[in-house]
Amino acid sequence: MSAGKKQKAATAVPAAPVAKLLRKVLIANRGEIALRIVRACQELGVRSVAVYSDADAHAPHVREADEAVNIGPAPSAESYLKGDVIIAAAKRVGADAIHPGYGFLSEREWFARAVRDAGLVWIGPPAEAIAALGSKTAARTLAVKHGVPVVPGTTEALSCADEAVTVATKFGFPVLLKAAAGGGGKGMRVVRSAGEMASAWDAARNESKKAFGDDAVYIEKYIEGPRHVEIQILADSHGTVISLGERECSVQRRHQKMIEEAPSPAVDVDLRRRMGAAAVRAAKAAGYVNAGTCEFLLDSTGEFYFLEMNTRIQVEHPVTELVTGIDLVQWQIRIASGEKIPFPSEIEPRGWAIECRLTSEDPSNGFLPSTGRVDYLHVPSGPGVRWDGGIETGSVVGLHYDPMLAKLIVWGATREEAVSRMHRALLELVVDGVETSREFHLRVMEDADFKSGAIDIQWLERRLESLLGSAPDEDALQAAAIAATLVADRDRRGGGRTSAAAAAAAAPESASAWARRGRTDGLRV
Amino acid sequence: MKYVVELSGRTFVVELDAGVARVDGGAPIAVTLDDVDGTPVRLVSIAGTLHRMTARRDGPRGRYILRMDGRRFGVDALDERTRAIRDLADAARPSSGPVPLIAPMPGLVVRVTAAVGDVVQAGQPLVAIEAMKMENELRAPAAGTVRAVHATPGSPVEKGTVLIEFS
DSSP, X not given: OOHHHHHHHHHSOTTSOOTTSOSEEEEOOOHHHHHHHHHHHHHHTOEEEEEEEGGGTTOXXXXXXXXXXXXXOSSGGGTTTOHHHHHHHHHHHTOSEEEOOSSTTTTOHHHHHHHHHTTOEESSSOHHHHHHHTSHHHHHHHHHHTTOOBOSBOSSOOSOHHHHHHXXXXXXXXXXXXXXXXXXXXXXXEEXXXXXXXXXXXXXXXXXXXXXXXXXEEEEEOOSSOEEEEEEXXXXXXXXXXXXXXXXXXXXXTTEEEEEEESOTTOOHHHHHHHHHHHHHHHHHTTOOEEEEEEEEEOTXXXXXXXXXXXXXXXXXXXXXXXXXXXHHHHHHHHXXXXXXXXXXXXXXXXXXXXXXXXXXXXXXXXXEOOEEOOEEEOOOSTTEEEEESOOTTOEEOSSSOSEEEEEEEEESSHHHHHHHHHHHHHHOEEESSOOSHHHHHHHHHOHHHHHTOOOTXXXXXXXXXXXXXXXXXXXXXXXXXXXXXXXXXXXXXXOOOSHHHHHHTOOOSSOHHHHHHHHHXXXX | OEEEEEEXXXXXXEEEETTEEEETTOOOEEEEEEEOTTSSOEEEEETTEEEEEEEEXXXXXXXXXXXXXXXXXXXXXXXXXXXXXXXXHHHHSOOOOSOOEEOSSOEEEEEEOOOTTOEEOTTOEEEXXXXXXXXXXXXXXXSEEEEEEOOOTTOEEOTTOEEEEEO
């Protein structure tokens, strides 16, 4: 690995960009990924332009960028999905490239094409590669042609629920309905019997239509018990394609990744090499350039099946960055600028990285979305901890966008250390005002199965109830009862501050801070 | 002062007097509650051990969402007297019938699969609400007969809206 090059990039003076680098990048996204890209731009000395909807006028990604353009009302269909408005904004501010992030327009072939036609650089694969790989049906066809193993399924979108039943009966239930244009679990349904097909069919199509503007659905055999393991690839415009190793993303709920790690506990050097070679083969066949991810199912015998290619930066890219030392978002920009990949074709992961997706979903209430204002946020820090967030104190979490608020990522020398460090970091995290998935992640980090790495993509569905229902020990219950009593007692006597609004108003209390500190210290002794 | 605290399906009686707590008549424990200024975080000291805690009001008086030591607790904590008054008031109120289906979050109704007069089973999906681009199936809280449907596909609902009533 070219550690020297990386070092140089990280310490370069931002005011003196590499001559041939892109000059100004417009970021067609929001939230944590938009901020992530702004940071990469700043570190490379590239100017960054944020776009924002009316709901995001004060969002962190807007404030940190060099320039910002309002692109419309809060609903994504009227702002972040308005390709023509975004391209016009890029032209107006004199940007020379567009980075799409993930989600929104990132995997829309027409948008990649429109950006290029407008004379702008698209920071991602060519429209032709998106066409060849972005649609799952097209990607499967290509994989089969180039000897990459796939799960049995249809290669063309189905016409109706009845046809889906016929095909499902041929493969044998259970089967999986998937949106051709989909991702992130949207437009995806497991169907276990013919009777469930009609409603699952409607739901998958509706979700797909709303999320991606495309209701094509295909079907595949559902393999029970496999792991989700994906390969990060990096390809430059000079014909070099390399694999940066795998990520294990088996902790999923409703096909939505919750926790990712690199490397995978189930992958050894030989398997890593074979999966990496398959991913590189698929990428080369499609004429791929820039960062991409090849998703596989890995069964317990070590057989792997190509699932799909994600033609964009992934949510979980930081775990790969932490074990390879390669800044993927910076390299997306460098590759789009025409630079050559300087890394060796085989990179061994160093240490272990884990990411938890912090979402505004309430694990104690069936993971239903939670909205509101982040009244207070305390971000964990310390050794090996990284926070890629799109929220801060005062942020309003609405219903217009994805529920992911931030990613908490840790690095440790070993998996054991990484798990322990994540647990510590989650304990430090405080989010007040919006329910989050924090406690869910804590319970996973405490779980014996997870600690031993014995997980597959159904593990969470099997264990979720017992994970969340696990009662704390008697001492913890008594401590909580005492804490609740103290709060109720304070409230009864009128000194309550059980909301942040009250907190701000109730600063002057009887005792001074020093006196209170003295009390606390006294009790500690 | 005696407090009755319900959490995690358990009921504790905590006696609190001048910085000393007794749980269910047990040994006295030195306790303090201190605010961390400028934050909603509080330090709870129990027999010399510090716990970082946040508590938010959650609905009626005495109800809190309490977070401590990496755990989240839905808590009901009231002093004995206030609790007795509340229980009396609850008992005096006529029963309002079966629990209705309520929107647990704001969103857009995308599907209603129940009509007035339908006999439904507990757990049967009745209404689908879209929020954050995901469809969430809302299921019958108990077996019963649909008495009224207040949800219409395509219309937005607020958190707490009664969607379906049962008889």
